[in-house]
Every structure is written in structure tokens, then in C-alpha cells.
Amino acid sequence: DAKTTQPPSMDCAEGRAANLPCNHSTISGNEYVYWYRQIHSQGPQYIIHGLKNNETNEMASLIITEDRKSSTLILPHATLRDTAVYYCIVPSGTYKYIFGTGTRLKVLA
Amino acid sequence: SAVISQKPSRDICQRGTSLTIQCQVDSQVTMMFWYRQQPGQSLTLIATANQGSEATYESGFVIDKFPISRPNLTFSTLTVSNMSPEDSSIYLCSVASLYTEAFFGQGTRLTVV
Numbered sequence: 447d448a449k450t451t452q453p454p455s456m457d458c459a460e461g462r463a464a465n466l467p468c469n470h471s472t473i474s475g476n477e478y479v480y481w482y483r484q485i486h487s488q489g490p491q492y493i494i495h496g497l498k499n500n501e502t503n504e505m506a507s508l509i510i511t512e513d514r515k516s517s518t519l520i521l522p523h524a525t526l527r528d529t530a531v532y533y534c535i536v537p538s539g540t541y542k543y544i545f546g547t548g549t550r551l552k553v554l555a
Numbered sequence: 556s557a558v559i560s561q562k563p564s565r566d567i568c569q570r571g572t573s574l575t576i577q578c579q580v581d582s583q584v585t586m587m588f589w590y591r592q593q594p595g596q597s598l599t600l601i602a603t604a605n606q607g608s609e610a611t612y613e614s615g616f617v618i619d620k621f622p623i624s625r626p627n628l629t630f631s632t633l634t635v636s637n638m639s640p641e642d643s644s645i646y647l648c649s650v651a652s653l654y655t656e657a658f659f660g661q662g663t664r665l666t667v668v
Contacts, residue, residue, distance in 0.1 A: 487592070489559075489647055489659035524584060533597070541586045541651040545598040 448546035449473065449536040455550040458528075464521040466549050468534030471515040479510060480537065481519045483530040484548075490533065495521065524553045556583055557650050567666045568638055572614040575634045575664045578648030583628035588649040589621070594663070598647065638667045656664035 451469045458464040470479060478497050482490040493502055494508045496517070501508045507520040521528055533548040558581040568574050578587065587604040602623055603611040603615055610623035617620040643666050651657040 482659075485646055487662070487664075489661045490598070492656045492658065495656055531597075537657075541657060542588070542600060542603070542647065543598075543657055544600060545590075547597050 448539065448544045450534045450546050452534055452546060453548045454534070454547060455552070457552050457554055458521075458524045460526060460553050460555050461523055462517075464524040464528065464551060464553070466519040466521075466532050466534075466551065467516065468519070469516045470534070470536050473514050475514075479508070479517050480535045480543070481506070481508065482533045482535065483528075484533070485527075485530040493532075510547050518555050524551075526553050526555060529553045557652075557658045559648055559650060559656065559658055561660040561663050562646055563662040563663055567667075567668060570639050570667055572638055573634055573636045574638065574665060575632050576646055578631045578633070578646075578650075578660060580629045580650050583652075584650040584654060585628075585652040586650065586657075587625055587631045588651075588657075589623060589631070589633045590647040590649060590659075592645040592647065594644070601633070601646075604633075635665065636664075640667045643667045 476490045478495050480495040481493040484490045494506050510517045531548040531550050535543050537543050560579045562577045589601040590598040600613050601616045604623050604625040606625045622634045631666045645662040645664050647662045648660040649657050
């Protein structure tokens with residue numbers, strides 16, 4: 447089973463920040479949190495990952511709570527092209543990615 | 556990053572036949588995986604493709620139905636055997652190496668009629 451839970455869907459206005467939450471309450475001390483997105487049934491695209499510090503790259507920011515039991519992916523200025531299903535994943539074993547149901551983000555014009 | 560090529564990108568097959576999907580990576584990778592995505596669903600891990608040995612299957616998937624080969628560090632195949640309409644899905648290859656994120660192919664869209 448997936449180690450993460452996410453809301454099934456969210457809407458966001460174009461140009462606004464999209465904040466996507468994820469719960470991973472059973473995460474172990476050395477396990478990373480990864481975020482991917484899938485657009486129109488293409489292959490999942492890597493966004494960002496982190497261990498315990500907040501991370502930022504050209505696509506997004508990742509905020510991980512101090513107890514590491516939850517995290518939030520932030521798309522700072524959502525565009526229509528960010529409409530996708532977003533998956534939060536904590537790999538189990540050796541790089542095995544078990545996908546949950548993800549969050550279907552719809553960016554509204 | 557790794558560039559993954561999957562072939563075919565899509566196919567329509569008759570029930571009872573088999574289809575072999577190829578996954579080629581542009582660099583040597585440690586781990587290769589195969590996933591299935593049924594219509595409207597999330598990705599489900601089928602198996603880990605092990606180089607030179609039998610694949611490791613997840614619960615609910617068996618070798619007779621989904622035989623997998625991995626002859627080297629850059630190539631793997633997944634065969635969907637004795638297909639039925641319930642096998643209509645997108646099949647995806649994924650790769651990962653030590654200290655890197657996983658990369659996914661664009662998938663093979665299979666329709667069984």
C-alpha cells in the first residue's frame with residue numbers, strides 16, 4: 447500500500463499559488479518524499495524531492511513539517527499547463543515507488 | 556536524467572494473443588520497473604526487472620501472465636500474455652539508480668478487442 451494520502455482533487459485560479467498537501471505519517475527517518483505529476487496519461491514527470499529541509503527548484507517548492515509527517519508542494523504561479531494529477535510518494539524498499547491516488551489539480555482561467 | 560524509449564507507443568490487439576513491450580534506456584541504470592495504469596486509475600507496480608535473473612512480482616501479478624526479461628542494464632521487455640479486454644491499460648517502464656529519482660517512459664497504450 448502507498449505510504450501517503452492526498453486529497454482527491456483541488457482547484458486553483460491561474461496565476462495564484464497552488465498548495466498541494468500530503469500526509470505521510472509513517473515515514474521513517476531516512477526516507478525521502480518525492481513529488482511527480484502526470485499530464486494526460488503521459489509518463490509521470492519528476493518535480494521535486496526532500497528529506498527534512500524545505501526545497502525549491504525551477505518548478506516548485508516543497509515544505510516538509512518538522513515532524514516529517516506531512517508536506518506541501520507549492521506551485522507559486524499556477525498556469526493552465528499545470529493541470530495534472532500530482533502524486534506524493536515515499537519509496538519503499540529499493541526505489542520501489544508505490545503510487546496512491548494522487549490529487550487532481552485543475553487550474554482555472 | 557535518463558531518457559527512456561518505449562515501443563510500441565500504442566497497439567490494438569486481439570484477445571488471446573500476446574504483446575511484448577520494449578523499454579530502452581540511454582544509460583546504465585540500477586533498477587527497472589514495470590507499471591500498469593488502468594483507465595482512470597493510478598499506477599500499479601507490476602514487477603521489478605532484475606538483470607540476469609527472474610523478475611520480482613508484486614502481489615496479484617504472476618510470471619505466466621507478465622513475463623519480463625532484462626538481459627542488460629539498459630534494456631527490458633514486458634510481455635502481456637493471453638490478453639483479454641481487462642488487460643487494456645497503459646504500461647509504463649521506470650528506471651532508477653542510486654541517489655537519483657525515478658524516471659518514467661511515456662507508456663504503451665494497449666487496447667484489447
